[in-house]
């Protein structure tokens with residue numbers, strides 16, 4: 001399926017929803033369901049960008065990029081479109097950056113069934129308003145991603161995980177140079193170090209009590225919270241916190257009612273109202289209340 | 299009408315922070331581009347509440363308002379049109395707080411880019427975006443233009459370094475977009491505000507992400523007997539999986555101008571030099587430096603000079619960063635362009651840039667962020683020579699068109715402003731532009747925040763030469 005066919009499938013009138021791999025809530029009920037085109041369209045390693053259908057699975061993309069020694073900062077497991085629409089990063093955000101910095105260009109289908117281009121294909125671009133930023137994390141409420149161009153990154157020579165119960169994770173944030181990940185459950189600290197083998201070895205050597213482990217710990221699935229990194233020290237309960245970032249994987253559901261200012265709420269209403277006047281895209285989904293509608297973020 | 303507005307503004311700010319003198323108004327009617335407009339009054343607020351009152355007063359009178367930082371913008375973004383109220387943020391220049399552990403700081407928008415980096419240096423931290431104008435441009439201006447700099451190759455441009463913004467929205471209300479937390483609920487309004495060129499409201503506080511200073515730095519200069527060799531080296535370095543902290547290029551005329559200015563020992567007979575900076579942990583750094591030198595030699599590098607100490611490193615960078623000052627020695631006027639092309643098309647586009655300049659009988663110097671394909675062809679001329687400006691504009695148009703034709707974009711870091719507004723249709727179709735207009739309408743239904751910038755009005759769509767009435771280039 002190409003973009004034009006995708007646009008036709010979205011159409012211009014009835015309520016419609018889009019599904020990726022369904023790992024994050026998938027489509028909304030009571031609406032016709034469509035899926036974005038999939039497949040890698042163009043991969044130019046020397047450009048460090050890749051163009052693909054939004055329906056492509058992140059795993060497929062990663063394995064193609066790996067052949068050229070590259071990777072990208074999208075969470076594995078679902079589709080590219082789903083990962084961008086959710087805008088939630090995986091535990092490597094500290095070192096690899098947020099999902100929103102990955103999207104360079106999007107061709108999406110708007111509420112009138114029109115194909116819209118946002119952004120540019122080069123790694124640097126300030127031509128006009130940055131609609132890509134608006135689309136990442138918009139949960140398909142403003143348009144359905146059809147085809148995207150993403151920024152790739154070199155794969156580090158070595159990537160190793162270590163754990164320790166002897167070190168203060170907040171001190172490690174200051175003393176280690178750009179760890180890829182730094183997790184803490186209140187007792188144990190896990191750190192992922194990447195780069196040249198000898199540098200990784202030397203950095204690991206500076207972490208008191210560090211022993212090598214297979215990977216990150218199993219994350220509690222009660223809720224995924226976003227808090228100011230300053231408040232991580234005072235966490236209670238069962239949790240794994242991303243130090244230096246502020247994402248907390250918690251055993252308990254999120255306490256309800258995230259505070260959103262009246263002005264921000266108003267802006268959301270205006271944006272949704274202008275981009276999708278009849279509310280036909282992912283009907284019923286409120287991005288300000290995503291926890292309620294997607295059945296909880298693991 | 300303006301009389302009442304000015305009285306109200308004086309009531310808010312006091313007479314000394316409301317400027318209406320003829321000389322002052324002329325000064326604030328332009329930025330660092332070649333474009334001028336007109337303003338009827340300039341406000342110098344010192345707090346969010348004052349900015350809010352200024353915006354409210356302008357809105358009450360239906361008069362457009364324009365935020366202004368240091369006025370170093372190169373696309374006419376801060377140029378007021380038709381007597382718009384200028385709200386200059388220069389007096390809001392305090393660093394409010396620095397959280398060293400979590401590497402973030404709250405600053406007022408008028409803080410100068412380099413001042414922030416100097417302020418946090420004792421903590422081993424810096425603000426990563428480093429535009430060549432960093433001594434004079436403001437953080438608020440960096441946010442509005444999503445500015446870049448040599449060291450944005452590996453670390454990303456301004457948008458990657460902004461966590462939250464306190465803003466006065468175009469209706470005069472105040473709120474915070476984004477937050478200190480990584481994934482604030484809802485649309486990424488912080489993200490769309492960055493780069494919106496003052497058209498979605500005025501930033502009054504900025505929460506920036508600070509970056510750890512690297513443990514080790516190596517800076518090297520390679521020189522080439524052809525521009526193609528230099529450009530091919532750039533592509534090969536990126537293709538080789540190395541992302542240097544910075545990867546800059548200068549061509550012959552530029553090298554000569556800079557050398558006469560800073561005496562850094564640059565090779566005057568080279569066709570191009572590459573300035574490469576690699577940062578990181580010692581072993582990986584050594585490996586990267588060795589590989590970069592190897593790639594350079596494979597592509598015809600004549601010599602490789604590795605800075606031996608910090609003084610030499612700073613000297614090499616001084617050469618790069620003072621290129622614009624140096625150029626003033628060649629001709630009185632310059633026009634700096636800013637487009638991006640896919641990195642593998644650099645060679646071909648550079649060749650076309652030289653060809654275009656030659657055809658229009660203009661001198662062109664190239665000094666640019668080669669690593670991300672961000673070209674900065676610099677046309678130098680004397681505007682007093684009859685017919686020059688037409689040639690300058692025609693050449694500029696062709697450079698933009700050539701860049702877009704190979705899959706490039708209109709601007710990499712200077713923004714669209716007035717300068718490139720009417721080129722937007724080269725890159726975007728009607729549906730694409732309409733979506734951008736919707737975003738603007740959602741924030742500013744009355745279109746009073748910096749109107750007539752960025753988005754071509756339907757009437758001027760495709761008419762590439764028009765500049766709004768009252769403005770002159």
Ligand SMILES: Cc1cc2nc3c(=O)[nH]c(=O)nc-3n(C[C@H](O)[C@H](O)[C@H](O)COP(=O)(O)OP(=O)(O)OC[C@H]3O[C@@H](n4cnc5c(N)ncnc54)[C@H](O)[C@@H]3O)c2cc1C
Pocket residue numbers: 017018019020021022023024025026027028036054055058075076077078079080081082083084085086087088089090139140141143144145146224282298
């Ligand atoms: C067990 C498990 C745990 C996971 N944990 C995490 C985690 O902690 N953090 C994390 O980031 N990821 C996590 N993931 C991965 C994550 O689910 C996916 O990367 C992605 O975020 C969802 O992709 P999807 O294709 O399944 O989306 P879906 O669940 O199909 O859709 C999610 C939302 O995106 C919308 N959407 C889908 N495609 C498009 C499109 N083309 N255009 C517009 N909107 C679209 C849908 O309408 C829906 O609202 C996990 C996956 C699994 C299986």
Ligand SMILES: Cc1cc2nc3c(=O)[nH]c(=O)nc-3n(C[C@H](O)[C@H](O)[C@H](O)COP(=O)(O)OP(=O)(O)OC[C@H]3O[C@@H](n4cnc5c(N)ncnc54)[C@H](O)[C@@H]3O)c2cc1C
Pocket residue numbers: 329330364365366367368369370371372374375376387407428429430431434435436437438439440441442443444445446447448495496497499500501502622711712748
């Ligand atoms: C010699 C020279 C070299 C340069 N090199 C670079 C470079 O390497 N990289 C680069 O990216 N740019 C460069 N520039 C361009 C310019 O310095 C940047 O765009 C800079 O970020 C502008 O900051 P400013 O404070 O001068 O903003 P201004 O020129 O005052 O304003 C720029 C835009 O921002 C808006 N604005 C300003 N403050 C606010 C605010 N508080 N809230 C909302 N909107 C606001 C204005 O309305 C306007 O649209 C260079 C300019 C010069 C003259």
